[in-house]
Amino acid sequence: MGTNLIKKMNERIAKSGASKKEILYFGKDSVKRIRFLQELDQGYNFQFHSNWDPSIYELCQDPEDHEDCKCCKDGIAIQDEFVWSVWSYDDQAVRLLKFKASGVSPIPSFIEMFEEFGTITDRDYKVKKVGQGMGGSFVVTPLDKERFKIGKAKPYTEKQILEIFKEAFKHVDKDEDEDLDDEVEEEEEEEKPSKKHKKASKKKDKKSLKDKYLDLDFEVIERIAKDIGVSKKEIRNWDEDVEEGVEYIFDEYEESDLEDILNDLEDNEDIDDD
Secondary structure, three states, X not given: OOHHHHHHHHHHHHHHOOOOOOEOOOOOOOEEEEEEOOOHHHOEEEEEEEEOOOOEEEEOOOOOOOOOOHHHHOOOOEEEEEEEEEEEOOOOEEEEXXXXXXXXXXXXXHHHHHHHHOOOOOXXXXXXXXXXXXXOEXXXXXXXXXXXXXXXXXXXXXXXXXXXXXXXXXXXXXXXXXXXXXXXXXXXXXXXXXXXXXXXXXXXXXXXXXXXXXXXXHHHHHHHHHHOOOOHHHHXXXXXXXXXXXXXXHHHOOHHHHHHHHXXXXXXXXXXXX
């Protein structure tokens, strides 16, 4: 992949920037301390279309009638996602806690504690993800009852959450996918080696996902890390070393999630070549 395309990738990620930073992500075996800013029965329900092949994950455009939505017309499966505003102590900011209501999500534990305490907002919770991916599960630990003292923390409205999701999970136009593929092919065509060096460079043509990350600037790695919930303290420990940062996020997060982040290149507007 040529230098120009790497530059374009960097620019695209920079432009997408904070598109997902309001959403709380849990990496492998991560522990996050949170405070609910609204009661469990005051959260919101959003419908997402989800599909593996082709890769689709986006808001349903017509959740009431399912008529004015391309994914609905294409028969792409719908799943309900439940969302609450929480205070993230790691980020020192309001974040969105978003999960499906499944046996491996933390929602059953939250329901149990809501029913036991009569509220979910009177104490902090530690939420730990055990393992990773579809096989991962969550352990929820309630802390002692304590008054919440951060007055600036206010829950997002349903309208605000909708706007965040529209930005974070944009519709991917098939034509945009093909445009990006064409760019890659053009770059590769321009950089085809001479016969003399063809064999030597053949192995270098196909880069792994990790190699693609290693090609990014540290500022981009830092931005990605913040988006997926890596603490500022941990990022400082990398001392602006790209390799250190890439090794950490590949150890802690699923490759499928990291691939999705690079695919944000396709989820955002085309950028000019200047």
